[in-house]
Amino acid sequence: MRIGWTSRQGRARLSNNDAAAFGRKDHHVLAMLVDAAEKGDGQGLARHWSRTVIDVALREAHEMSLAGLVGIMRAEQQRLREHYLHAIASYCCVLVDLQQQLLHIAHVGDCLVGIHRPTEAINWLSRPHNLQEQAIWLAGASGVEESRHLLTRSLNARRFHSPYCLTTDLPTDARLLLCSDGYWHEHLQSGTDLQRVNDDSSVLSLGYGEPIIELQSDCDNFWDCNEERC
Numbered sequence: 001m002r003i004g005w006t007s008r009q010g011r012a013r014l015s016n017n018d019a020a021a022f023g024r025k026d027h028h029v030l031a032m033l034v035d036a037a038e039k040g041d042g043q044g045l046a047r048h049w050s051r052t053v054i055d056v057a058l059r060e061a062h063e064m065s066l067a068g069l070v071g072i073m074r075a076e077q078q079r080l081r082e083h084y085l086h087a088i089a090s091y092c093c094v095l096v097d098l099q100q101q102l103l104h105i106a107h108v109g110d111c112l113v114g115i116h117r118p119t120e121a122i123n124w125l126s127r128p129h130n131l132q133e134q135a136i137w138l139a140g141a142s143g144v145e146e147s148r149h150l151l152t153r154s155l156n157a158r159r160f161h162s163p164y165c166l167t168t169d170l171p172t173d174a175r176l177l178l179c180s181d182g183y184w185h186e187h188l189q190s191g192t193d194l195q196r197v198n199d200d201s202s203v204l205s206l207g208y209g210e211p212i213i214e215l216q217s218d219c220d221n222f223w224d225c226n227e228e229r230c
Contacts, residue, residue, distance in 0.1 A: 001029050001096070002209040007202035007217040008194050010182055014038060016219045017089075018180050018202035019046035023054045023225035024211075028064045030054050032093040033204045034155070035111050035180035040087030047221065048084070049091060049155060052076055054225045064095060066104040066165055073106070073163065080157035089155040092126065092178050093163070096170060096206065103170040106163035109154050110181040117174045122188075125166055128181065129153035178204040 009016035017036040024030075032050045036042035056072050057064055073093075080087075090109020096102070103125075105113050110128035117123075131150040153161040170176060179188075182199030186192045194201055202217075215222055 001211060002207045003213040004205040005215050005217060005222045007221055009218055010197050010199040010201060012198035013200055015043050016200050016221060017042040017046050018200045019050045019221040020204045021050035021054045021223040021225055023058045025058050025064060027097065027099045029096040029098060030057055030064065031178065031204060031206060032091060033111055033178040033180060033202060034089050034091040035200065036087060036089035041084055042087050042089065045084045045087040045089050049089065051223050051225060053093065058225060066095060066106065066167065069093060069095060069106055070163060074160050077160045085157045090151065091155055094176060094178065101170050101172065103168050103176065105166045108161055108163045109151050112179050112184050114177045115174045116177055117171060122177065125168065126164060172208050176206040
């Protein structure tokens with residue numbers, strides 16, 4: 001698949017706490033984007049989680065599956081207490097079956113996954129896990145914008161939040177987009193230029209075609225796990 005990674009540190013951030021990883025095994029492609037908060041070692045958590053989950057999945061003897069991925073995440077979350085006790089993050093993980101042209105999604109927090117086909121608007125396949133999405137928040141009510149940053153489901157060391165899971169078709173003419181909230185909310189929805197977003201802004205795109213990786217990042221936060229073996 002053709003892989004594109006664009007990632008920029010937000011103007012209100014001390015460092016870029018987004019990270020992504022990618023791997024291939026037989027007829028499967030696996031990719032993850034992680035968006036961590038700055039508290040604790042957020043940057044370390046983002047890089048660790050994206051690399052570790054994919055690397056463990058690639059090393060498994062049996063064929064990759066969505067249920068298997070969730071099982072790996074549940075086991076690896078228990079180990080976060082050793083180094084990332086105070087860190088918190090959102091993530092979205094996709095498993096693409098190239099033979100069947102199927103897309104499997106596992107998502108926690110406010111990263112989003114979408115499908116973009118030519119001449120069409122992005123079809124978002126997930127919704128953010130934050131208070132703004134809850135029915136108790138009325139349109140125009142005070143504090144609604146602030147509630148966007150309050151996650152109802154997250155990656156953290158204290159509790160395993162089961163990811164939202166979905167399986168759907170992936171058309172051959174579509175690009176798959178994994179976006180941090182700085183990208184989909186500030187850049188795409190609000191129309192802010194990538195150079196001026198306050199939050200870290202990252203997008204990982206995957207499309208059918210020659211296996212080419214194009215990187216545009218302000219730091220070393222993307223890994224091809226097949227090459228580096230994490």
